[in-house]
Amino acid sequence: MEPQIIDLSGTYTVTGSDETGMFLQNPELVNSNWNLIDGNFPSNQTPFKNVDITVDPEQQNVNLDGTYIVVNVSEGAIFLDNPSAVNPDWDNLTTYDNEETGYISPKIVTTGNKIVGWFILNDPNITDIYFNFVALNGLYKDDGKKQIPFDVEVAVTVQEVDEFGNAIGIAEIHDIIIDGSDLTKSTRAKTLKVRPNFSGRCRVRAWRRTPSDLDFEGNVVDEVKWRDVYAMARIQDDNFGDVTTLQSLTYATNGALAIKERKLNLLATRKITTIINNAPSSVLSTSNRADDIILSLCLDNRIGNISTNQIDIENIKNTVKEVEDYFGTEKAIEFNYTFDSDNLSFEETIAMVASSIFCRAYRRGSVIKLTFERLTTDSLLLFNHRNKLPGSETRTVRFGNQSTNDGVELEYVDPLDDAVHTIRLPKGATVINPKKIETAGIRSYQQAYFHAWRAWNKIQHQNIAVEFEATQEADILVLSNRILVADNTRTGTQDGEVYSQNGLELELSQSVVFEVEKSYTIFLQHTDGTVESMPVSESTTSNYHVLLSRAPKQALSLDRSHYASALYQIVADDSSRELAFLLTEKSNNDNFTSRLTAINYEHKYYLNDALHFSLDIPVTNLASLATNGSASEPVTPIGPLVIINDATFGHCLNFNGSTAWLEVDANRLPASYTKTAWINTQKVTGSQGIICSDTGSGAAEAFRLAGNWLEVSHGWPTTEGNFLRTPYNGGVDVWNFVCATYDAATGTVKIFLNGVELASLVGVQQRDLTLDYLVGAFGGSGSNTFDGQIYDPQIYSRALTPQEIEIVFNSY
Structure with a gap:
């Protein structure tokens, strides 16, 4: 077969060349014979043949080889720094159309440092610049057997510029090393903080100094990105009036960087x-x-x-x-x-x-x-038929409490973990419908405890509600005031107005009936609105006259035109307590009267106000007890002290009788006190501390079992007059409620067992109020330790009365 001859003559545009050949731009469009090559020659190419090539004299051949400095890279172009100075052939491009060649495929190889920038920071007050560099995937080398940290050094150049962006200063170079890790593959990051030797506008750029380890046989993770640059100006005035400024530093982890809108929660105390x-x-x-x-x-x-x-x-x-x-x-x-x-x-x-x-x-x-609002015997006003609108009074009396709530759940924020904690009362009970209280501003267990117990005590002990409309005298009342209210819902109420006074004898507006073998109390209202009470007896003058046991503290207002005239109420002493009420609601009417709602006043509402220390244990392990603020003072468990789940009380402390006790950082002990605890001892021999001081000498104090005695002592060693003891008949492995009180005013110590007073002593000296104390031990190093269980040890800041102690005992 004769060789086929193809004529490929024509005028072509050369787009490039290398050692293997010349590259033409769309040659088939100039000569269609190029299409005959495919399929007619082996490997779709003709044999080698010499051809004549003539170059258009209007276009000069250019060779742009050289080493250039790249100043910027965009999506479609690379910008070089003065390329004609490196290779003059760049000037020959002027002979090409639009001063550009056709498309070519040059080979580009980078050398030296890879620089990012320049960037202009156009603020005339710049004093500091922060550069953030981030390795999102970590910095390490991994050969399949171990991870090797790979540190990367980066550098920045900072140079002062004028308002037009022209460099006018000396370029400063600063660097930093981003540390790799052999333990983690998470993000690594560093901030380079630069304070240049000038202030004002500048330009910045950054580059990597550490080359990649291309010879490492394994995986190399070393990509570093320039994440941010912040230009800052120093503020001369640090006082911004009523504005507070905060600076927050956050590590540039993947999680932190993924947050679009960062929020900051913190504790702040305002200067006031x-x-x-x-x-x-x-x-x-x-x-x-x-x-x-x-x-x-x-x-x-x-x-x-x-x-x-x-x-x-x-x-x-x-x-x-x-x-x-x-x-x-x-x-x-x-x-x-x-x-x-x-x-x-x-x-x-x-x-x-x-x-x-x-x-x-x-x-x-x-x-x-x-x-x-506190425990008090004083009432602010007396209300009877003289200052209550006729027929306006209603009373509701119930057996049990007035509320449908059978418990209290009070929430407060514990400062130890800034979490919301809940106090639940009554302790250990199953509550169906608790009164839920969300507090504001309370961040201590003690304060929350007082509020919770007041709420629970009011639920338990309020059983009388009264509502009536009162005259203008009620304007001076504030919610939670204690008031006296005569029962005008029944006939025969012995109250009225004082007409005259002759020494201790008063003439009254109403006749008074005194029953035989009963003592009576009169309540008198003074001009300032306060109420005074004192014993009163029958007068021989008439049924409209009575005799006072003493002179009133203030002169009585006998002028009936006065705003607060002298009103009285006479009650038998066995019913005087029930006449006290606590104001809970007050609303003003248009006719200058007030609608008042009150509940019966009970000293039981405030029984737990005296609490100084309480160890409430809502947790099942001592680690939580030591950290979650369940005690009202800082507590530290010592030795093999454990919390067990007892069948009687639930969670309680279990002591081993030798090396376990609880230390309490008291800060300040009350001068008077009441100590209470439920104990279940396993022996009645030796000395067993219940609630005692952490030292066994000097002015130490102890409430302990001493063999088969229950003992209170102030000072050590004990001497006659500084300690009191009584036989302990509670037995072994039996729960008993033990209590000791001390009245600092009289030096009186009393001991109670299961709510019953067993012994007392007057004139006992005061003890050291600066000592910390122990639960389940007595003396230094936790000696005289308790053997058995203790539940709910408490210290009150006053000597509770025998009636109050009985209430506490019966509340469990």
């Missing part, structure tokens, strides 16, 4: 105006005391915006101090809360703070004051 010497301080300081917070809220121009003459600072300070002294701990007067909503009124805000410390805020005229 505090009370010093009953006056506002001139310097702001931090405080979580409720009196300081109330003053600051009143003076804040965005909240209260009132002047100091509208604040009874002395009353507020004294009332808060009264709360602290009453409960025996500063925790009771703390308020820790963030008001993050602006829909609360000033009055609601003050009320929230006051309620957290067991108080009510009110105005007398235009002046803000506080009143403290």
Whole structure:
């Protein structure tokens, strides 16, 4: 077969060439014979043949080989730094159409450092620059047997520029090493903080100094990205008025970087105006005391915006101090809360703070004051048929409590873990319908405990409700005031108005009947609205006259035109307690009267107010007990102390009689006290500490079993007059309620067993109030340890009465 001859002559555009040949641009469009090559020649190519090539003299051949500096890379182009200075053939491109060749495929090889930048930071006040570098997949080498850390060094160049971006300063180079890891494959990151030797506008660029290990036989993970650059200007003034600035540092992990909108939760204490010497301080300081917070809220121009003459600072300070002294701990007067909503009124805000410390805020005229709800025998007003609207009174008496709730669940925030914890009462009981209380501003177990017990005690012991409309005298009342209310729902109420006074004899508006063998008490209302009580007896003058046991503390108002005239109420002593009520609701009517709702006043409401220490154990292991704030003081379990689930009480402490006890950081012991605990001892020999001091010498104190004796001592060694003991007949492996009280005013010590007083002693010396104490041991190093179980050890900050101790005993 004759060889086929193909004519490929034509004028073509050359797009490139190398050592193997020349590349033409779409040659088949110039000469269609190119299409005959495919299928007519072996391997679709002709034999080698010499051809004549003539180059268009108008276009010069160019060779652009060279080593160039890349200044920028975009999606479609590479920008070189003055390429004509490296190779003059770049100037020959002017002979080409549009000064560009056809498409070519040049071979590009990078050498040296890979630089990213320049970038202009166009702020005339720059003083600091932060560069964030991130290795998202980690930095390591892995040969299949082990992971090897691979550190990467990066560097940056910072150079001052003018307002047009032209470099005018010396280029500064700074570097940092991003550490690899042989343990983790997670993100590695570093921030390079640069403070250049100039301030103002600059340009920056960055590059990697550490080359990749291409010779490593294994997997190399070393990709580093320049994540961020931040230019900062130093602030000269650190006082921003009422604005607080925060700086948060976060490691650039995958999880952190995935968050689109970062939120920051933190604990902050605001600097506020505090009370010093009953006056506002001139310097702001931090405080979580409720009196300081109330003053600051009143003076804040965005909240209260009132002047100091509208604040009874002395009353507020004294009332808060009264709360602290009453409960025996500063925790009771703390308020820790963030008001993050602006829909609360000033009055609601003050009320929230006051309620957290067991108080009510009110105005007398235009002046803000506080009143403290506490155990008291004093009533503020007496209401009878003279100052109650006829027929307006209704009473509801129930057997059992007034509420449908059978328990309390109170939530508070524990500062140890900033988690919400719950106090549940009654302890260990199955509650179907608890009263759920969400508190605000309470961050201590003690304060929450007091609130929870008050709520539960009121549910248990309120069984009388009264509602009536009162005259203008009720305007001075504040919720939680104690008042006396005569029962005008029944006939024969012995109350009325005092007409005249002659020494100790009073002439009354109503006749009085005195029954034989009964003693009576009269309640008198004074001009300031307060009520005074004293014994009263029958007068020989007439049934309209009575004899007082003593002179009233104030002169009686006998003018019937006075705002608060002298009213009286006479009751038999066996019923006088039931006449006291606690004001729970008050609403003003249009006719200058007030609608009042109250519940029976009971001292049992405040029985647990005296609690100084309580060890409530809602957990099943001691590790949780030591960290979750279940005790009202910091506690530390020592030795093989364990919590067991007892059939009688549930969770209780189990002591081994030798090397286990509980240490309590007391901070401050109360001068008077009541110590209570349920104990189940396994022996009646030797010394077994129940609740004692952590030292066995000097002014130490002990409440312990000494053999078959139950003993209280102040001072060691014990001597006549500083200790009291009584036989312990509780037996072995039997639960018994033990109690000891001490009244510091009289030095009286009493011992109780199962709610019954067994012994007492007067004149016992005070003990050291600075000592910590132990549960289940007595003395240094935990000697005299208890053998058996102890449940719910408690210390009250006063000597409870025998009646109160019986109530505590029966509450379990």
